[in-house]
């Protein structure tokens with residue numbers, strides 16, 4: 418596997434990329450458009466949402482044009498075919514992460530999947546069925562998160578604690594952008610009911626040691642939920658190796674449509690959780706006096722589901738599998754090493770997050786001295802370069818590193834070295850525009 422480790426000033430090396438960027442770009446219709454007066458679109462914001470290949474767009478259109486019906490309802494042919502396509506996609510998406518289909522619950526996105534679990538844990542407190550009270554959370558219990566969580570994996574737990582009287586605790590961060598595990602055994606303790614941790618930080622790029630956290634959680638009998646929003650799209654993830662109890666991710670970040678996300682759970686865990694949303698499709702028997710509920714995954718899929726989107730996500734999984742997730746990971750590692758080295762060559766640029774590619778993914782956040790990240794973003798946008806600016810829904814992280822916000826570039830299968838060169842040139846352009854081009858930057862002065 419290609420290892421590209423950037424050292425400040427070491428010079429950016431273009432190692433051969435494992436993916437054929439030219440061929441891949443041709444699969445993405447949006448990449449043929451221009452922006453800002455005819456400029457090539459340099460899309461470096463896949464971490465926010467990914468672009469979609471034609472096969473995903475075609476799969477959704479095919480569904481609507483041919484078999485559109487509500488799945489799991491009705492006995493007509495379209496309903497049967499729609500149910501078949503929906504369940505086939507469930508099996509495919511399950512196989513993508515090494516899980517059987519009955520452990521795959523479709524949600525709207527990662528955010529909804531985490532809320533589903535958080536509400537199930539507080540609904541458990543008042544559940545009639547003793548089984549559903551297994552994971553009830555209350556006063557004296559603790560929920561553990563980390564300081565690098567996306568708000569989607571923080572606020573639902575804060576709210577759960579407010580509803581139940583439980584206490585929120587967290588693992589902090591080291592100066593070099595890693596989780597501080599020095600007090601792991603103290604923070605995760607006998608009172609811990611659930612640990613929620615991101616596998617790959619959306620702002621720092623850090624890949625966390627999930628195995629170590631799971632091992633400690635097992636010692637105290639706590640559940641572990643892994644936020645895979647930034648890992649499942651970018652690296653091979655197999656739940657049998659991950660060791661956690663729950664994994665959540667979003668379709669729109671992995672070449673799939675918006676409006677579909679996934680909650681994976683060990684069946685024996687899902688089976689003991691009470692529902693979050695209730696209504697049609699999730700019931701067994703309904704009487705005016707009360708109702709009983711279906712087993713998972715149907716218990717958690719109330720209402721007509723996002724059927725075309727699930728079919729589209731199935732096509733996205735096909736696309737990623739055809740590329741090979743190991744290659745996707747290797748591709749992004751090479752790009753990340755190159756980007757870190759390119760940024761290190763620009764005086765005044767500071768990367769917020771690990772400085773090399775060891776246990777690090779392709780979210781590269783940085784600040785440019787004397788220019789606000791929003792202004793950097795604006796200059797880049799004028800050049801056709803789409804990046805994200807702000808606190809990236811991880812406000813405690815920017816606070817921890819003492820910056821108001823960052824500019825963030827994220828990569829995916831269609832990203833090439835030319836995109837990163839455009840980014841580096843764009844940063845220098847911003848420095849010139851704001852009159853802060855450092856005199857020691859020979860490239861900046863001449864380009």
Ligand code: PLP
Pocket residue numbers: 464465526527528529567569570615617618619644646647667
């Ligand atoms: N978790 C992480 C690490 C993320 O990066 C994101 C989105 O950026 C989310 C959760 C929330 O994802 P969604 O907005 O698709 O629910």
